[in-house]
Amino acid sequence: MSRRRPVRLGEMTTLEAAEAVRASPLVIIPAGAFEQHGPGMPMATDTIRAEHVAELVALELAGSAVIGPSVPVGVSPHHLAFAGTVTLTTTTLAAVVREYADSLHRHGWRKILVITGHGGNNATLTTVAQDLLTTHPDLQFAWTPLTSLAADVVAGMRVSEVHGHSGEAETAQMLHLASHLVHTERLAPGTTHLGELGPVSRLSLQGGHPALTMRYDRLSPNGVLGDPRNATPEDGRAVVETAVARIVAFTRTWLDA
Amino acid sequence: MSRRRPVRLGEMTTLEAAEAVRASPLVIIPAGAFEQHGPGMPMATDTIRAEHVAELVALELAGSAVIGPSVPVGVSPHHLAFAGTVTLTTTTLAAVVREYADSLHRHGWRKILVITGHGGNNATLTTVAQDLLTTHPDLQFAWTPLTSLAADVVAGMRVSEVHGHSGEAETAQMLHLASHLVHTERLAPGTTHLGELGPVSRLSLQGGHPALTMRYDRLSPNGVLGDPRNATPEDGRAVVETAVARIVAFTRTWLDA
Amino acid sequence: MSRRRPVRLGEMTTLEAAEAVRASPLVIIPAGAFEQHGPGMPMATDTIRAEHVAELVALELAGSAVIGPSVPVGVSPHHLAFAGTVTLTTTTLAAVVREYADSLHRHGWRKILVITGHGGNNATLTTVAQDLLTTHPDLQFAWTPLTSLAADVVAGMRVSEVHGHSGEAETAQMLHLASHLVHTERLAPGTTHLGELGPVSRLSLQGGHPALTMRYDRLSPNGVLGDPRNATPEDGRAVVETAVARIVAFTRTWLDA
Amino acid sequence: MSRRRPVRLGEMTTLEAAEAVRASPLVIIPAGAFEQHGPGMPMATDTIRAEHVAELVALELAGSAVIGPSVPVGVSPHHLAFAGTVTLTTTTLAAVVREYADSLHRHGWRKILVITGHGGNNATLTTVAQDLLTTHPDLQFAWTPLTSLAADVVAGMRVSEVHGHSGEAETAQMLHLASHLVHTERLAPGTTHLGELGPVSRLSLQGGHPALTMRYDRLSPNGVLGDPRNATPEDGRAVVETAVARIVAFTRTWLDA
Amino acid sequence: MSRRRPVRLGEMTTLEAAEAVRASPLVIIPAGAFEQHGPGMPMATDTIRAEHVAELVALELAGSAVIGPSVPVGVSPHHLAFAGTVTLTTTTLAAVVREYADSLHRHGWRKILVITGHGGNNATLTTVAQDLLTTHPDLQFAWTPLTSLAADVVAGMRVSEVHGHSGEAETAQMLHLASHLVHTERLAPGTTHLGELGPVSRLSLQGGHPALTMRYDRLSPNGVLGDPRNATPEDGRAVVETAVARIVAFTRTWLDA
Amino acid sequence: MSRRRPVRLGEMTTLEAAEAVRASPLVIIPAGAFEQHGPGMPMATDTIRAEHVAELVALELAGSAVIGPSVPVGVSPHHLAFAGTVTLTTTTLAAVVREYADSLHRHGWRKILVITGHGGNNATLTTVAQDLLTTHPDLQFAWTPLTSLAADVVAGMRVSEVHGHSGEAETAQMLHLASHLVHTERLAPGTTHLGELGPVSRLSLQGGHPALTMRYDRLSPNGVLGDPRNATPEDGRAVVETAVARIVAFTRTWLDA
Known part of the structure; x- marks a missing residue:
């Protein structure tokens, strides 16, 4: 039986992984969250989106990237008042990502891109990038959020004055990528x-600064910012495709360098 | 659209999670590894088996258990010489599991069962159980491995003198549960x-004691212990069903108490 | 001898501090860096700007805010190739800020604003804000950068295509605030x-995302982004006054709430 | 005055220690606990047994092993409800053992065997062994419990259905090794x-799995599992001699390799 | 414009810092505290004294020493009952000082002297010195307190039976160095x-041993030990000059070695 | 068989420990080191002296104090160049002592005295005392060294200009307390x-300040400071008895308070 090498390192054997170290200089880490997404969307919303986008990016890159292990739980203390939310401290998320990076570095990879579907991970990912400059000076570590990559697309959608977590753009993406999980x-x-x-x-x-971090039960009774009823799968596709295209463009430049 | 409540917390909304806190007193955490499994099986072998067994157990328990977030990367420093392996330190794995437990405890859950498909996690899970006695005295935390739960079944299979990692029993389980990922x-x-x-x-x-932990490249040139060619899906089914039955029996007693 | 209560907690006695807990509900923490600023500006540039702005803000708030201890060294691993730079790890900066906050919280303060003159601290400050949500749920912790608060003002200045660290805007602020330290x-x-x-x-x-953190010796031979020769004290004053005004406006709303 | 070189490193001068690095390739670390052992046995029971067995093993090995510093307090949170128990967290015990190992490694030793008289240390010792694979790849670190090494001997004794902590086998060992401390x-x-x-x-x-760790005040009103009145010094001698013989056999093979 | 090279690293550009690595083999770190000093002296008393003395020492050494970043907050849990006190844990202060030292070591400095105005930092500074022996074996790290360097001078002053924190000697130094901050x-x-x-x-x-650390609200109703009314600027000058002279003498020997 | 309650907690059963919580308000922790003591004295010298003095003090206090678990390894990085030395980092020693204290505090003890035979532990013990002020405000934690308690006695002995580690006073104590271990x-x-x-x-x-910590192989070719040949058991007895008397006097006042 002959098969194409999978794009996910988790589905590879060590033989394929060894080949990937040589042939695929980039490892993509999908990072998500395990947190409330209002009455209509599941805890895993951010992980699902990150994993889908990672796969679309990797496929687009046609062999020069592989997908490493996911981070299924992120930094979500602001959602703990809503049942089901599981959070890591920022210290622990940083350790997880740093140890993923360190293991991949030991095998020979020198470029890592974390795609996070959850904005609550952004700051921790930056701290990891900073600390790696000293501990792993020959490693290039990049990260990207998803929805904000397509802020212009979202601005063109039918969005509320306040929109964000579990709102129009996030719901649209889920309708496009995993509608069976949207109520x-x-x-x-x-x-x-x-x-x-x-x-x-x-x-x-x-938005903007000064930045004041608050618990989401202080921001919204049902944990939602915006009106997800206005979300459409078409808008979701536009957000996803734009994000994918921009990540791919970045990555091509990076890999060609 | 009316749907049955899913068994995975990750697929629930916060409304269903709130109901689950009341109706489903047990949370199951599948813990795996991201490590070499020889030339024929994928990095995610242990996570895949843990997640499958967790699902079978939860279904069997018919509503009294839900499945929490997975731990997709475990403690695998002994496999780092084989390409693709990603490991956490024992400190970081302990922090991850402890913080999962702490979050679930905040929502009201008091019984947590970690099902680990990877023996390298066993010791760390025990240390978490010990430390939780002091920090969360009203939480009951249990964990279980998989294959060794069915050691009698494995003993009845056609196994080599040396067998274990990526060998007959593990391969058989994968042939039963995820044959599309077995080469x-x-x-x-x-x-x-x-x-x-x-x-x-x-x-x-x-086996037995004194116990001497060694790197797997010192134990096997291809990272395999045993002869996976002798594995059959039927044996895999027997191992899995036995493990599931024993976990279910344990859990029923626990929940009835 | 009768004197006005100073605005800096460091210059107060404990009697005045006790009064400030009652009368001045906000504590401002100036956070800087100790890092190269090119051939013309000093290591302490970011701390100096943060302390000046903190003072201007506090004076404007006329008694409702006091200034707490400074953080004179921040997260600057990207500048370590340039002599004189001193850096903290992100973990240590987080601990420092968290312990400042914890001490102030013990005395009764419930609102803390960190003004950072150094963008390298931003991510760590956000992680502190996130972790405090769980450990100190009744504390409100905000933080703000400086220059980017006045991005519109900077855009109207004579800036290079690439500008930033030690460039036009930062130099302008120093010419306005501490010209004796600018060569x-x-x-x-x-x-x-x-x-x-x-x-x-x-x-x-x-800019934007994906974000790729790099050492500054890879970005600029002399550690400067932009052309600081175009900086004027007038522009510096405009940047500072805009930043101060926006922080004051934010704070007034916060304090009135 | 001429004396035989002592077997305990603690009793050696640095001259003898320097000779031992060359002549005695193995260092044995006795690890115990400081925890309740029911109404008749002392807190130090596990440390005393570990130190005695270590000495017997070292003497048997006739110069090829020395005894390093003891670990007098182990992981005993499950006994904290009983007066006198002192415990380390698993993190701290791991640090202690790791730093013993690191110091010995600096002097040139490459084989370390921890003999633990307390089962509550087992998991932590395994985590240390795992982490050392990465940090000290040329160090061989083994550990062993005591009583379970002679499980067949214990099975032949007059034991209760439930037996274990402070029960027949442990008491028998103390009657053999330190009867003056048994009431x-x-x-x-x-x-x-x-x-x-x-x-x-x-x-x-x-026993077996799933494993559920509980406080001992939930398992026994007086902290004892089994009936220590049935313990005899003869049984104790049999357990100890069997354990010693098996550790010696393991070690001889190890040293000859 | 030509200027003398400043003595403070914080006021240097990276060009001057690079020259200082070659020309000025010693870096002085002033460490203080942010703690109550009774009804008449400010929180920053210890930092102010440390910075002044550091400057006097550096000037005396005429180019062979530079002053690095200050530590403005020290270990002051014993003063937390008095409003305004901010403290670090000993762990965090150690991390801060160690990371200052590590950064300076990267640039090439091999001699570091911490001058602490606060006795509560002494123990932590010693632990840093001990740990650096292993992690940075080629770094020489020294530290010194202030007032106790001139214990003979203080003994000749008009001091109470009990004197110390915020008392005669400390107040005298402030009257000499920063009288505008003394009420x-x-x-x-x-x-x-x-x-x-x-x-x-x-x-x-x-004094002496055994040493029993207590909160200052148990030692003095107003947080003062001694009678600061007897302090004179002349005594302060004598204490400061003696301390400076002794540090300079030590340092000259050290640098000449 | 009726026996007097032992003075060592390690030799007590939990019944006696429970009684001791009520009757013996003080717990003494002997802390030592595992480090070279020159060509004539053993690694355990400091632990042996601390344990002996602890026992003498406890006996003198006739029931109002018990002896808790020892700390057999201390902070000795400065001796690592001499074979046999084992050291903890300051962080780990602090954790060990803090966790001993925390366990004892859980049982009800509120007074703890650490007697350290090793000066390298002094700073860490002080940091523990400082941190406990915040975490365990109702615990009184004291510590004391040994030899320096009897500095006046030592001054009256026949000592070299340089004396200290493994020198006249330390050797004298060992000749008095454990002469069988002195070569x-x-x-x-x-x-x-x-x-x-x-x-x-x-x-x-x-001595004095500034303090510069150095490795002992830089201070003495054989690891000894002073001339231990001049040590006599009589001097050792005088040092020990003086130290014991002073600790007892301190403790009596403390317990009577």
């Missing part, structure tokens, strides 16, 4: 206007 | 007799 | 056009 | 039949 | 005789 | 005059 009949608007919030919550949500 | 044409015997090894390697493999 | 005769352009760089360095500098 | 008049049966326990405690005690 | 009108005696204290507090204050 | 025929002078040393080593040995 469309339960999708319900969360906080959609700043006016619904008290002044401190508004400060936290207004 | 049957590449399955090849590894170390099958103690006589093939030098004396120190023999000490490491003979 | 104007040594100010020299660093990297000013993307075209001067190789492709990987360009990826690192282009 | 024979106070020896009293603890839990001797599973039927005395509730269902969860039974699960914890039944 | 002379508020200076008030604290505990001045052992007889004012209960027996345990006396044990803590009597 | 009197091998006792040899180490460094006895400052003039034998280079200038940096002299700085390290001169």
